[in-house]
Amino acid sequence: MSRSLANPPVENPEIPALLPSAPGLFDGYTQSSAFDEMFDAKMQPRRPYRKLHKELLRLTHGELLQNKQKADLSFFHQGITFTVYGRNEATERIFPHDLLPRIISAAEWDVIERGLTQRIIALNLFLKDIYNDRRIVGDRVVPGEIVYTCRHFRRQMIGVKVPRDVYVSVMGTDLVRLPGGRFVVLEDNLRVPSGVSYMLSGRKVMKQIFPTLFRKCGVRPIEQYSQTLLSTLRALAPEGCTDPTIVLLTPGVYNSAYFEHAFLARQMGIELVEGRDLVVHNNMVYMRTTRGLTRVHVIYRRVDDDFLDPLAFRVDSSLGAPGLFSAYRAGSVTLANALGTGVADDKAIYAFVPKMIKYYLDQDPILDNVETLLMWDRVQCAHVADNLHQFVVKAVGESGGYGMLIGPQSTEEGRRNMRDRLLADPRNYIAQPVLALSTAPCFVDGSIAPRHVDLRPYVLFGDKVSIVPGGLTRVALRKGSLIVNSSQGGGSKDTWVLQS
């Protein structure tokens, strides 16, 4: 079976535990049925964590607390904040960051890396296919009905030539680890995935706080992300353009991810532009500078499809530039990601990704999907509607933890509501079993306790696929919570991929 090959056992049972269970620091650390990232069932640290565990035991609560304060202060000074909108004005909060790193062994990372590479290649082939020849629909592998009814399908993209046939050049895939220790894909984010700035700045802070630990553990670097992103964007320049001008398009300072946009633009040394800075003339895009209009060749856009061009999409959008889509069609400017990529991260389409991989690459998926029931299928829908308390139900086009129902934690009213919506518009929903996301030790409220985590690695695709070893480990900081989104009480952890 490809599954066991693809996911080698995390623990080597022959190696005896090196340390007795920890006194003090980990007292009262209770495991659930979920996989724990640091401890095996006997509360012994797993191999990749042994050095960290040993070093942590040298620290007292007081020292940990001090380090935590140092880290928070550093985040605050760097301005690593997100904006919360209140009654009168917006306040800035620091992004909650957990002190204890999440560790991934070299062998585990190898699987993730190969699995994500395979996935981004297949997803790009799918996008090229459905906007051109539609073979996969013709061959009845993916039902056309699901593709064409997707809210993020863009008719305007049919037949548009995209540089290097790369539609998705920045992907943020959410992985979760199941009780057996296996990583599976929870969802693909193919539109404008965010969070990478937290990964980068979190690492910077951790290096200041735990320099010795870094040296001892042998952590692979991630600092090259910005350079890799820049060369990815450069590789996607329109044909014949050797020295492209690249910009980052942001919705503006009031966007909650503005910090990240500014951060990345600065790191790459490119202009941070808003729609109103752009002018389209004769199907070419320019930015308005004090020295006149400067031609723009590649736009790393952090604005959703709908808002990019009021002439082609939403007329009420003031975030984009009129005529941008026409210039894009004409091939004078590259948008990364391309338009219409949202069709492939629709949660109903997601269910077909393993089939896509088989269809386009003739390979078995290296990373599996979570079992997913399509409500579009009448039988499955009826089953789920009658057993809502057992499922997680998600709206297909939503992200950020919105529009979903977690069965076991839901109320009678919530279920009734969901049932009505489900039956009214089955195409718009999928259902998944409730997953026991893995837990990792977190330093919360002065002691160490397990919290659920996921992992979002960032995959770049220009002339080749590159993935910086690591990603954003998101933590559901509320006890028992399964929701890791920052908008709903989530935080992050530094993610260490080991050299060996």
Add this chain to the structure above:
Amino acid sequence: MLSRVADSLYWMSRYFERADNCARVVDASQSLILSRRAITSGERWDRALTMMGLPAGAGGDPHDAIRRLAADGDNRSSIVACLAAARENAAQVREEISAEMWEQLNRLYHEAVGLGVDVQDDESVMRLVAAVREGSYSFHGVSETTMTHGEGWRFVQLGKFTERACAVSMLLDAYFATPGEAEADDLDWVALLASCAAFDCYCKVFTADLQPDRIAELLLLHPEFPYSVHYSVERMYVSLGAITSSSAGRQRAHIGRVIGRLRSSLAFATVPELLAGDLHAFLHGVVEQCRALHAAVHDAYIDYPIEIAFEG
């Protein structure tokens, strides 16, 4: 540099300068009025309003005047409104200014808002004015030392000195050229100097013997005093030179002509001639030429028609 960014830097700086000027005018007026009988205070407040380009108050009600100058959210020239506008512009360009500049400006804004000025309470007004004075010294110092003196800096400087040249011209106009019922006396002249942070400097240059013509000399024509109109125009000239050096064409020539004319009108003027002639027209001319420069820079670098950009 993006035009939008240059524009925000310019207005950040201009609004900040306006808040600073307004605080000094309120401070000086308050101090002047405390030394006088109440009967003339209305006129003095009306003059303060005129100096800040606002219509005179309803019957010279001092509380109303203070409210409009200090804390009126609807009046875009009030201290608090100007700080809010400066901060709003800074927020758009946090990547261009230094972190310290943002911090200073943000802190000052929150302090000013938090003070909650009560116009009936003289002390609360003085607290606001003192906070702005301190905050402005810090902001200017931090800007000077932490922001790269590149193109963005030129727009910051241009905003600051354009605002200052206009403000000081209007102050002088209010004192010299507008016929007032009450003759200006020593205390009034002290207030004028204080409005420009110029009292110490005046004493150093001319001794404490207050003479209107000398005051005009210092505030209008002195080439080295930072609050004089002449000095401000010289700084504008330097900034404009740097801004226009990268561009060619008609706009550059036009801007060069206007600033050149303005400089020489100040460099070759003498106070006796100005006082004998039409000082009001002269000061009015300075303000008009500053406006013309503002418009020319805006048309050439910020909001230019794209047809022209393609010709050039």
